[in-house]
Amino acid sequence: MPPKPLMGEVIQKHDSIGNNLQISQLIVDEGQRFRLNSSVYTDEQLFDLEMTRIFGHSWLFVAHEEMVPQPGNYATSIICQQPVIISRDENYQLHVLFNRCAHRGSVVCREERGHANVFRCPYHGWIFSNNGRLVGAAQRNGYPDDFLEWGLKLEPVPRVEIYRGLIFANLDPNAIPLAERLRFIRGYIDLWCDRSPNGRITLPEGTHRYEFPANWKFQAENGVDGYHGNYVHESFVNLLERSGERSAYDTTQARDAVGSRNFAKGLPFGDGLLERKDGMLGTFDYRNQSSYCQQIEEAYGPERADDIMMQRNIFIFPNLFLFESHIRVIQPTRANKTFIDVYPTYLAGADTEINEARLYEHERFFGPSGFGAPDDIEIFVCSQTGAAANGWLEFSRGMHRETVNELGETIGHSTDEIPQRSLYREWRRLMAEDHSSGGDD
Ligand code: FES
Numbered sequence: 001m002p003p004k005p006l007m008g009e010v011i012q013k014h015d016s017i018g019n020n021l022q023i024s025q026l027i028v029d030e031g032q033r034f035r036l037n038s039s040v041y042t043d044e045q046l047f048d049l050e051m052t053r054i055f056g057h058s059w060l061f062v063a064h065e066e067m068v069p070q071p072g073n074y075a076t077s078i079i080c081q082q083p084v085i086i087s088r089d090e091n092y093q094l095h096v097l098f099n100r101c102a103h104r105g106s107v108v109c110r111e112e113r114g115h116a117n118v119f120r121c122p123y124h125g126w127i128f129s130n131n132g133r134l135v136g137a138a139q140r141n142g143y144p145d146d147f148l149e150w151g152l153k154l155e156p157v158p159r160v161e162i163y164r165g166l167i168f169a170n171l172d173p174n175a176i177p178l179a180e181r182l183r184f185i186r187g188y189i190d191l192w193c194d195r196s197p198n199g200r201i202t203l204p205e206g207t208h209r210y211e212f213p214a215n216w217k218f219q220a221e222n223g224v225d226g227y228h229g230n231y232v233h234e235s236f237v238n239l240l241e242r243s244g245e246r247s248a249y250d251t252t253q254a255r256d257a258v259g260s261r262n263f264a265k266g267l268p269f270g271d272g273l274l275e276r277k278d279g280m281l282g283t284f285d286y287r288n289q290s291s292y293c294q295q296i297e298e299a300y301g302p303e304r305a306d307d308i309m310m311q312r313n314i315f316i317f318p319n320l321f322l323f324e325s326h327i328r329v330i331q332p333t334r335a336n337k338t339f340i341d342v343y344p345t346y347l348a349g350a351d352t353e354i355n356e357a358r359l360y361e362h363e364r365f366f367g368p369s370g371f372g373a374p375d376d377i378e379i380f381v382c383s384q385t386g387a388a389a390n391g392w393l394e395f396s397r398g399m400h401r402e403t404v405n406e407l408g409e410t411i412g413h414s415t416d417e418i419p420q421r422s423l424y425r426e427w428r429r430l431m432a433e434d435h436s437s438g439g440d441d
């Protein structure tokens, strides 16, 4: 008898893309129904195509400016499975360089963050300046005198642009400018940054990195899924009740409320968000913090302050989340393997007690032993396991009641699957685009 598959161990049954379906057939989007073929989570060929056609042409978050504020500061990250170094040189110039030695390909930097004017390759000792230029090599006499003029360097990533401290890079030299890409979501990024009375987010040291055996899109969907909280996070809801913090009735009512301040939104370019007046599970409640609320009101005026105080989960396609308390980056590894980088944030200008309380609340829900994020991860693995039984999945919730506002945003109740539909429409558009020939598949 064959061994029972472990949770998350996906059985590859399909020998061609999407079980012989064309990419355009993997999503059925008609009337009040939106369906997705489960092979989008399991098919390795589709995964490779995602890397080429989506991640290879998208603006991808690499770091926050606050990670590299001073000359000599550096951070490392991954874009589209390729290691990069984000460094600031002595002229304050920012560089995003491939972390690949020009000699025989080793990474030259193995740390998460730090300070260095040069990177010395661990293999044969070649030395690169933090602007990427090769400045020295061990046992130099093995090369001719003009060796350092050969132009050897850590290659720069083709495009780098910054918005509100968020550093994005793009592997496609012909990508549209970042400002154009962010033009619909930009206002929400501003609201997220303006949670700080000075409009500046800072980051404590350290990254929380974890891995799960499931497809990256489960995390992309889940971060803007307002439907699952009452079920996946039931134990947390009950815990709040038992500790006397909030009754389970109040918590579940808050997410059910139909009204002006409880939205899911889908934006062009695959972006989307959840927006709740009464807050999200696991987020710090600012409404009881009168001096902080007053600070925000003084900084921005009452109307904008009210908007800033809404809680949001913001998804920037394909792999960046701005959550209330942190930046989260999804790093796909294989069709059934993903790792996540979480960077908790502080609000510059807010009282230390506020920042500490935010971080505490963050850790309680999203931390390694938190009450929330581990439950979500278990669901990703359940979903990956289920998706191996190939078939059609429903993303139709709320399609019959969604509307489009004057900004071109599709809008509906916070439990509706609007952001997920937005994500998959963009997914299909990019997956159908063959960037090498300019034609459709
Ligand atoms: S691979 Fe870097 S010095 Fe040889």
Ligand SMILES: [Fe+2]
Pocket (backbone or CB within 6 Å): 222, 228, 229, 232, 233, 372, 376
């Ligand atoms: Fe969750």
